[in-house]
Amino acid sequence: MKKNSLDKEVLLSRFSRLNLRMDGEELTEQETALYDRQIRVWGANAQRRLTKSHILVSGIKGTVAEFCKNIVLAGVGSVTLMDDSLVNEEALNANFLIPPDENAYKGKTVAEICCDSLKDFNPMVLVSVEKGDLSARSTEFFEKFDVVVIGYGSLATKKAVNEKCRKLSKRVAFYTVDCRDSCGEIFVDLQDYKYTKKKLEEKVECELNFPSFQEAVSVPWKPIPRRTAKLYFAMRVIEVFEENEGRKHGECSLLDLPTVLEIKKKLCEANSVSESLIPDSLLERLITGTIEFPPACAIVGGILAQEVIKAVSGKGEPLKNFFYYDAQDGKGVMEDISNSFTS
Amino acid sequence: MDQQQQQSAIQGAKVLMVGAGGIGCELLKTLALSGFHDIHIIDMDTIEVSNLNRQFLFRRSHVGQSKAKVARDAVLRFRPHINIRSYHANVKNPEFDVDFFKQFDVVLNGLDNLDARRHVNRLCLAADVPLVESGTTGFLGQVTVHVKGKTECYECQTKPTPKTYPVCTITSTPTKFVHCIVWAKELLFAKLFGDKNQDNDLNVRANKAASASKETEDVFERAEDEDIEQYSRKIYDHVFGYNIEAALSNEETWKNRRRPRPIYSKDVLPESLTQKNGSTQNCSAASDDDSATVSAMPLLGLKNPQELWGLTQNSLVFIEALKLFFAKRKKEIGHLTFDKDDQLAVEFVTAAANIRAESFGIPLHSLFEAKGIAGNIVHAVATTNAIVAGLIVIEAIKVLKKDADKYRMTYCLEHPSRKMLLMPVEPFEPNPSCYVCSKTPLVLEINTQKSKLRDLVDKIVKAKLGMNLPLIMHGASLLYEVGDDLDDIMVANYNANLEKSLSELPSPVINGSILTVEDLQQELSCKINVKHREEFDEEKEPEGMVLSGWTQSPATNGESASTSNNESAVDVTESSSGPEIASKKRKLSETQPENHKRETENVESEDDDDLVEIENPMTVSKKKRVA
Numbered sequence: 020m021k022k023n024s025l026d027k028e029v030l031l032s033r034f035s036r037l038n039l040r041m042d043g044e045e046l047t048e049q050e051t052a053l054y055d056r057q058i059r060v061w062g063a064n065a066q067r068r069l070t071k072s073h074i075l076v077s078g079i080k081g082t083v084a085e086f087c088k089n090i091v092l093a094g095v096g097s098v099t100l101m102d103d104s105l106v107n108e109e110a111l112n113a114n115f116l117i118p119p120d121e122n123a124y125k126g127k128t129v130a131e132i133c134c135d136s137l138k139d140f141n142p143m144v145l146v147s148v149e150k151g152d153l154s155a156r157s158t159e160f161f162e163k164f165d166v167v168v169i170g171y172g173s174l175a176t177k178k179a180v181n182e183k184c185r186k187l188s189k190r191v192a193f194y195t196v197d198c199r200d201s202c203g204e205i206f207v208d209l210q211d212y213k214y215t216k217k218k219l220e221e222k223v224e225c226e227l228n229f230p231s232f233q234e235a236v237s238v239p240w241k242p243i244p245r246r247t248a249k250l251y252f253a254m255r256v257i258e259v260f261e262e263n264e265g266r267k268h269g270e271c272s273l274l275d276l277p278t279v280l281e282i283k284k285k286l287c288e289a290n291s292v293s294e295s296l297i298p299d300s301l302l303e304r305l306i307t308g309t310i311e312f313p314p315a316c317a318i319v320g321g322i323l324a325q326e327v328i329k330a331v332s333g334k335g336e337p338l339k340n341f342f343y344y345d346a347q348d349g350k351g352v353m354e355d356i357s358n359s360f361t362s
Numbered sequence: 363m364d365q366q367q368q369q370s371a372i373q374g375a376k377v378l379m380v381g382a383g384g385i386g387c388e389l390l391k392t393l394a395l396s397g398f399h400d401i402h403i404i405d406m407d408t409i410e411v412s413n414l415n416r417q418f419l420f421r422r423s424h425v426g427q428s429k430a431k432v433a434r435d436a437v438l439r440f441r442p443h444i445n446i447r448s449y450h451a452n453v454k455n456p457e458f459d460v461d462f463f464k465q466f467d468v469v470l471n472g473l474d475n476l477d478a479r480r481h482v483n484r485l486c487l488a489a490d491v492p493l494v495e496s497g498t499t500g501f502l503g504q505v506t507v508h509v510k511g512k513t514e515c516y517e518c519q520t521k522p523t524p525k526t527y528p529v530c531t532i533t534s535t536p537t538k539f540v541h542c543i544v545w546a547k548e549l550l551f552a553k554l555f556g557d558k559n560q561d562n563d564l565n566v567r568a569n570k571a572a573s574a575s576k577e578t579e580d581v582f583e584r585a586e587d588e589d590i591e592q593y594s595r596k597i598y599d600h601v602f603g604y605n606i607e608a609a610l611s612n613e614e615t616w617k618n619r620r621r622p623r624p625i626y627s628k629d630v631l632p633e634s635l636t637q638k639n640g641s642t643q644n645c646s647a648a649s650d651d652d653s654a655t656v657s658a659m660p661l662l663g664l665k666n667p668q669e670l671w672g673l674t675q676n677s678l679v680f681i682e683a684l685k686l687f688f689a690k691r692k693k694e695i696g697h698l699t700f701d702k703d704d705q706l707a708v709e710f711v712t713a714a715a716n717i718r719a720e721s722f723g724i725p726l727h728s729l730f731e732a733k734g735i736a737g738n739i740v741h742a743v744a745t746t747n748a749i750v751a752g753l754i755v756i757e758a759i760k761v762l763k764k765d766a767d768k769y770r771m772t773y774c775l776e777h778p779s780r781k782m783l784l785m786p787v788e789p790f791e792p793n794p795s796c797y798v799c800s801k802t803p804l805v806l807e808i809n810t811q812k813s814k815l816r817d818l819v820d821k822i823v824k825a826k827l828g829m830n831l832p833l834i835m836h837g838a839s840l841l842y843e844v845g846d847d848l849d850d851i852m853v854a855n856y857n858a859n860l861e862k863s864l865s866e867l868p869s870p871v872i873n874g875s876i877l878t879v880e881d882l883q884q885e886l887s888c889k890i891n892v893k894h895r896e897e898f899d900e901e902k903e904p905e906g907m908v909l910s911g912w913t914q915s916p917a918t919n920g921e922s923a924s925t926s927n928n929e930s931a932v933d934v935t936e937s938s939s940g941p942e943i944a945s946k947k948r949k950l951s952e953t954q955p956e957n958h959k960r961e962t963e964n965v966e967s968e969d970d971d972d973l974v975e976i977e978n979p980m981t982v983s984k985k986k987r988v989a
Binding site (some may be wrong): 045050051053054055056057058059060061063081085088092093094112113115116117118119139140153206311312313314315316317318320321322324335336338342344346348349350351352353354 | 388391392393396407411413414416417418421435439440441442493500501666667668730734739740741742743744745746747749751752753755756770772774776777782783784785786
């Protein structure tokens with residue numbers, strides 16, 4: 020609200036002298052200069068909250084590299100990276116954080132190399148590496164963070180970590196992201212979330228209730244609207260395939276197609292839906308397109324970063340609860356999938 | 363296999379990128395990762411601190427260096443074996459002619475101004491090279507594909523040019539804060555610190571009879587030994603006190619408007635207050651300090667640019683800033699233009715605009731907000747640029763594969779529209795009445811006896827038609843041209859022509875005349891049918907001429923497709939000079955999200971068909987889809 024009457028200007032000048040602040044410390048002069056253009060998008064309060072946020076990221080390939088770049092530039096408080104896989108040539112694909120110098124990366128983990136590159140983008144952000152297995156971590160481990168992002172995780176890991184996050188009294192925002200071929204999926208769980216949004220020049224308080232990961236991937240298929248993105252169903256088939264066969268993300272080929280189609284058949288039968296719900300061609304793409312498509316990484320990594328920024332700042336309507344991108348049709352859609360369909 | 367075809371198309375491609383800024387950095391990175399290995403990139407800018415929040419190829423140590431060059435070096439670090447050629451130059455330079463453009467398989471724009479976009483559009487048409495255009499503002503973004511003969515060119519749908527305001531709104535009857543900014547920037551700042559020979563509308567004549575010109579000449583001119591403090595207060599009182607009173611004396615103006623109140627420095631600032639801060643008083647003869655660091659705010663204990671100042675503080679800043687200009691930057695006075703990165707200039711303009719706003723009952727703004735308006739700053743984040751870059755590469759690949767059916771315009775929305783955050787739309791066919799890619803003549807209504815050739819060249823040929831190096835012919839007679847190879851006699855002849863009214867030209871231009879205007883570099887040629895008209899409405903048609911025949915586009919039913927300023931989605935993109943004083947008062951176009959709401963109301967997506975069909979409900983319709 021802009022006040023400008025003569026009586027109040029004396030008060031205003033007195034206030035400024037008393038240095039009455041609102042939301043914690045002011046941004047430093049350096050921060051204000053660096054973040055000027057984005058402060059003009061989301062405001063200084065949102066920026067302040069960003070600078071205090073702590074993000075955990077597990078599983079780094081092209082899309083997650085993009086995501087990390089974006090949030091580091093945005094000026095989050097800290098980014099903790101978890102990925103103990105060793106850097107090899109394959110890791111170089113679509114990941115611009117890894118310089119292609121074998122002497123430099125030999126023996127190092129993906130997280131370690133990416134950490135060094137990311138620090139460079141914004142020295143004000145604390146970027147560090149956490150070693151070990153994410154699914155072996157205790158519930159208390161996650162309390163340190165405001166946001167947890169699992170990239171390319173297994174079904175079991177995604178479920179377990181989401182459950183732990185939900186157990187904490189502090190609300191930890193939970194995201195999963197997966198990119199295969201030129202497709203991508205993002206899942207969002209903000210539990211019970213209050214936020215402000217602009218409606219016709221006014222600020223409105225809103226609330227959303229997000230289903231857990233477990234619930235969101237177990238929703239019966241039959242009541243789900245016909246026009247829902249096929250990728251939702253296709254990804255569930257792939258999840259089951261990888262769990263059954265003990266495969267990691269991308270550890271598959273055309274040879275696995277018969278197995279995958281068998282799983283699709285079983286799932287469709289169990290859900291009493293026609294197999295035509297999921298095109299075979301889509302499944303084929305997802306298991307043969309093991310390397311990520313860099314433009315899709317940029318797109319999905321960008322959308323994911325925007326969501327995390329919104330959740331941390333509490334400003335703007337968040338995606339609920341899935342996002343799908345497919346370069347083949349060029350659409351980026353939000354799907355709201357929960358048990359509410361059955362009621 | 364499709365993958366192989368795609369890879370070979372990418373590997374064989376020679377790509378031109380125009381712009382190495384927000385979109386450019388993301389684009390160069392994604393192109394390199396996607397397997398492109400022959401990339402040329404043009405950008406005339408150097409790196410600034412405010413770029414670093416999103417132009418991630420740059421570091422603080424690079425500030426001041428060429429964007430194109432540093433971007434190239436950064437990308438080579440993770441893809442050392444690709445070929446990147448950088449040009450630190452303006453894309454409008456003659457070296458980037460049609461032959462230059464012809465060597466590329468596709469051109470990718472990451473620009474921030476309409477002018478350059480139009481220029482590149484024309485060169486791509488002339489060279490018959492596909493163009494992928496893009497733009498972002500905050501969370502909004504879009505990518506469009508332009509292939510000659512197949513789709514619309516970039517100019518088939520009119521793009522609104524920067525918002526301008528009528529002179530009287532700025533000089534006498536402001537109602538919005540932006541009017542006060544324009545006044546402070548284009549009038550007051552220019553009058554005090556800019557070129558003295560420039561015309562300036564600053565003084566409002568009280569009644570037609572009053573002639574204050576002699577007096578005001580004295581007011582703004584500062585005598586050699588005139589005390590800076592006194593001078594500053596004199597200026598303050600003149601523009602915020604006397605000028606307002608003079609305006610008030612004209613009853614007609616205020617019949618239906620809120621009357622402004624005059625403000626005098628003695629009522630707001632007791633003498634002692636400003637003299638205490640007058641550290642400049644004693645250093646008036648001091649050397650010019652590093653102009654980048656001279657600032658009024660710290661001297662007044664003001665630290666937070668987001669803070670809202672009251673009348674007293676604004677007045678203090680006004681006086682102090684004025685004093686500092688004279689004390690520390692005397693040499694620059696008479697040559698300054700407003701620069702958003704000039705802290706003292708921003709402080710002065712903010713304070714001046716706020717005091718004026720106070721006078722007219724308009725809400726005040728913080729320095730941060732004022733700077734954004736005065737500097738026409740585009741708000742920008744990394745994520746939207748990254749998303750748009752991904753979309754550009756996807757379209758570029760389709761273009762290289764000549765997959766015409768798959769070309770899409772893609773809109774990146776802030777809020778989902780029918781569940782979509784990324785919305786692909788089929789491109790439209792070329793607009794048959796586009797004067798750039800089709801050959802439709804334009805119509806110009808003008809007073810052929812009063813308007814000079816110079817007016818035609820400046821306001822129509824350069825400003826509206828976007829031609830840089832124009833050539834104007836009437837039949838066989840060459841009325842005007844620009845070029846390095848002209849001899850002195852020709853130049854003198856053309857200069858003489860500029861000063862003549864149209865009907866007095868060696869080949870008289872009168873009602874019914876047809877002019878041909880060309881830009882050889884852009885290889886663009888248009889015909890203009892001239893219609894003589896005696897009178898023009900001063901308010902609605904302040905330029906005294908009206909160009910038509912170029913706005914009709916079936917896709918938008920004659921209305922401009924979009925919104926305000928800067929690199930916003932759907933078409934508008936102008937940030938070079940910001941809001942200006944009147945030429946023509948522009949209609950506020952529809953905003954982009956609304957536009958899409960309307961368009962998508964008719965979307966029908968069949969079960970098995972993923973394509974979004976969009977039919978503009980306003981279209982009468984001969985508009986055909988690119989099949």
